[in-house]
Every structure is written in C-alpha cells, then in structure tokens.
Amino acid sequence: MPSVSTFPDTTAGGAATPARLAGILATGSCVPDGVISNADLEQLVETSDAWILERTGISQRHKVGAGVTTSVLAAAAGRMAMERAGVETVDAIIVATCTPDTFVPSTACLVQRRLNLPGIPAFDVNAACSGFVYGLALANSLIGQGAINSLLLIGAESLTQLVDYTDRSTCVLFGDGAGAAVLGPVASGGMRAVRWAADGGGSDLIYHGPKAGEDGAMSGPDGLRMLGKGTFRLAVERMIETVGALCADAGWSPDDIDVVIPHQANLRIIEAVSKRIGVPLSRFMVNIDRMGNTSAASIPIAMDEAASTGRLRDSDRVIFVGFGAGITWGGAAMEWTRPASR
Numbered sequence: 528m529p530s531v532s533t534f535p536d537t538t539a540g541g542a543a544t545p546a547r548l549a550g551i552l553a554t555g556s557c558v559p560d561g562v563i564s565n566a567d568l569e570q571l572v573e574t575s576d577a578w579i580l581e582r583t584g585i586s587q588r589h590k591v592g593a594g595v596t597t598s599v600l601a602a603a604a605g606r607m608a609m610e611r612a613g614v615e616t617v618d619a620i621i622v623a624t625c626t627p628d629t630f631v632p633s634t635a636c637l638v639q640r641r642l643n644l645p646g647i648p649a650f651d652v653n654a655a656c657s658g659f660v661y662g663l664a665l666a667n668s669l670i671g672q673g674a675i676n677s678l679l680l681i682g683a684e685s686l687t688q689l690v691d692y693t694d695r696s697t698c699v700l701f702g703d704g705a706g707a708a709v710l711g712p713v714a715s716g717g718m719r720a721v722r723w724a725a726d727g728g729g730s731d732l733i734y735h736g737p738k739a740g741e742d743g744a745m746s747g748p749d750g751l752r753m754l755g756k757g758t759f760r761l762a763v764e765r766m767i768e769t770v771g772a773l774c775a776d777a778g779w780s781p782d783d784i785d786v787v788i789p790h791q792a793n794l795r796i797i798e799a800v801s802k803r804i805g806v807p808l809s810r811f812m813v814n815i816d817r818m819g820n821t822s823a824a825s826i827p828i829a830m831d832e833a834a835s836t837g838r839l840r841d842s843d844r845v846i847f848v849g850f851g852a853g854i855t856w857g858g859a860a861m862e863w864t865r866p867a868s869r
C-alpha cells in the first residue's frame with residue numbers, strides 16, 4: 528500500500544495501476560415524488576424546523592409511496608444512466624443498498640428483471656452509506672483488470688421504510704432515492720485512486736433494531752438507530768483521512784481538487800471536512816437541504832445533479848468520499864470524463 532504523508536492511513540486501496548482506467552460514462556437519478564418537510568416532522572415528533580436546519584442543514588427529504596420500492600427507484604436511475612450513455616446493455620449490475628426490497632433475491636436481480644438484462648452478473652453491496660464508493664472500488668478492479676467492459680453501478684435506498692418516526696434523533700435525517708452511473712474504460716481521465724475500509728468494532732454506532740435504553744436494555748419497535756455524536760466525530764475523522772490518502776495516491780494536493788462529492792449525512796460534517804482539508808465549501812457538492820441522508824444513494828444523486836447542472840466539467844479532479852454504518856468508509860479520486868450527451 529502506498530505511504531501517506533500527512534494523514535493516518537486507515538484504508539485499503541491505493542493508486543489505480545490497472546491495465547486500463549475506469550471512468551464514469553453517464554449518470555442518472557430518481558427520487559420519489561413524496562416529500563417530508565421539517566414542518567411535517569414537527570407534527571410527528573417534538574422537533575422544530577430551526578433545530579433540524581441548524582443541526583443538520585436539512586429542509587426536506589423524499590419518501591417513497593405505496594408500491595415504490597428500492598428496486599423501482601434503482602431501475603429508473605439505472606435506465607436513465609444507460610440511455611444517456613447510449614448503451615442497451617452492460618456487462619454487470621451492482622446495486623449498493625442497505626434497504627433491499629427483500630432479503631432474497633438481491634435488489635440487483637430485481638433491477639435486472641426491470642431493465643430486461645438477463646444473463647449478466649447482478650449482485651448487491653451493503654456497506655450502508657459507503658456502498659456507492661465501495662462500488663467504485665469494485666469497478667476500478669473489474670474494469671481495470673479487463674474482467675468486464677461496462678458496469679451499471681446504482682446506489683438506491685428507501686430508508687423511510689426503516690425509520691422509527693417516534694425517534695426524533697434519527698427520523699429527521701433520512702430520505703429515499705437512487706443514483707446511478709455507467710462505467711467503462713476511458714482513454715483519458717478516469718479513476719486515479721480508490722480507498723475502502725470498515726471497522727466492525729463500531730457496529731453499535733448505527734444499527735437497525737429496537738432502541739437501547741439508558742440501562743442498555745433494548746425496547747420499542749425496530750428502527751434505524753444512531754449514536755449521533757460518536758458517529759459525527761468518526762465520520763469527520765475518517766472522511767478527512769480518506770481524502771488525504773486519495774490525494775496522496777493520486778499525486779494531488781488539496782488545491783488541485785475541483786469538486787468534492789461527499790456523502791450527505793449532515794451539513795456540519797461536510798463543513799468540518801472542508802475546513803480541515805483546506806478545500807473551500809464552494810467546491811463541495813451539497814444537496815442535503817433537499818434530499819436529507821439517502822445513505823448509499825446520496826453520492827450518486829449528488830453526482831448526477833453536479834453532472835446535469837454543468838458543475839462537473841471535463842478533466843475536473845473529483846473526490847468521492849463516504850462514511851456509514853458498519854462502520855464503513857472509503858472514496859475515489861477521479862478525473863472527470865465528459866459524460867455522454869444528455
């Protein structure tokens with residue numbers, strides 16, 4: 528593993544040295560029509576628009592309606608990315624999700640059926656909010672080593688189905704949606720470095736289950752639980768370390784970074800990372816105000832918005848960085864290739 532000069536190295540990965548470099552050829556996204564505003568949440572739990580905005584930066588989040596599942600959102604985002612890439616098939620489908628439609632079969636197989644792409648490998652990755660960057664690490668290897676020539680990578684979640692709307696410390700955070708990318712080998716630009724890591728020792732920080740009381744006893748309905756402060760601190764530390772490692776691997780300084788696309792967990796986390804790595808907040812893609820935390824979907828939804836609005840330009844040096852339950856973290860350094868026409 529390459530050495531990292533100024534940051535502790537907590538991640539596996541390194542500079543991309545495969546036979547060929549993988550790049551993003553097109554992007555897509557889909558969010559459900561339903562919206563939960565902070566005012567809506569004020570009706571459900573003891574909270575306020577002011578508290579949520581100040582502590583998280585979130586104004587609203589999207590919520591799936593009846594009959595809309597993770598695979599529905601994922602297939603819509605994937606279809607959009609494939610149409611924009613101008614391809615009718617791909618060599619593999621990976622769906623990053625922690626809210627699959629069912630335990631069996633995988634959401635990727637359900638997406639495969641919806642997109643009518645039989646015969647290619649399809650599987651899920653569950654690395655919570657780091658799922659999409661784990662997928663980029665896989666893409667880097669699979670495409671870089673020539674095992675496949677194209678990949679449909681989707682991050683998709685319907686987290687509002689897991690949320691306990693009596694738990695104010697978590698229910699204000701999460702939303703639903705999907706983002707997708709078609710990846711393939713590129714002649715110029717592409718993935719310069721990837722990093723990915725996990726520490727199961729932190730698995731109690733964010734989990735799905737009943738609530739832990741002050742005496743440690745678990746009670747109440749299942750829901751997404753989080754020890755907010757501990758998670759916040761680790762998220763900032765690991766994301767900073769990951770950006771440092773990616774820059775070292777790619778031979779970039781923080782000044783070289785044009786756009787950072789971080790996991791959208793909390794605006795204050797993004798602000799803290801920006802400050803500590805010395806990259807102005809204006810270079811961070813932020814849409815948490817409208818999306819909330821969509822876990823594995825947050826990075827690809829933000830990426831699609833950045834690509835669609837012209838925020839990402841040809842040859843931009845882009846950092847993707849995520850952190851999530853597990854705990855998991857990771858990222859990728861990529862020279863942006865002009866995506867297919869949209």
Ligand code: ACO
Nearest residue numbers: 574578655656695696699755756758759762792793851852
């Ligand atoms: N409205 C009003 N008050 C609230 C709310 C709410 N929605 N939620 C908590 N509070 C109260 C608490 O009860 C507490 O009150 P007390 O002081 O009387 O005990 C007070 O506000 C402060 O609570 P904290 O938890 O200390 O608030 P904090 O500033 O840490 O913000 C938050 C909480 C938003 C959850 C923050 O810690 C956070 O964003 N953490 C990280 C989230 C993250 O990174 N997740 C990553 C991955 S998620 C995944 O993988 C699925």
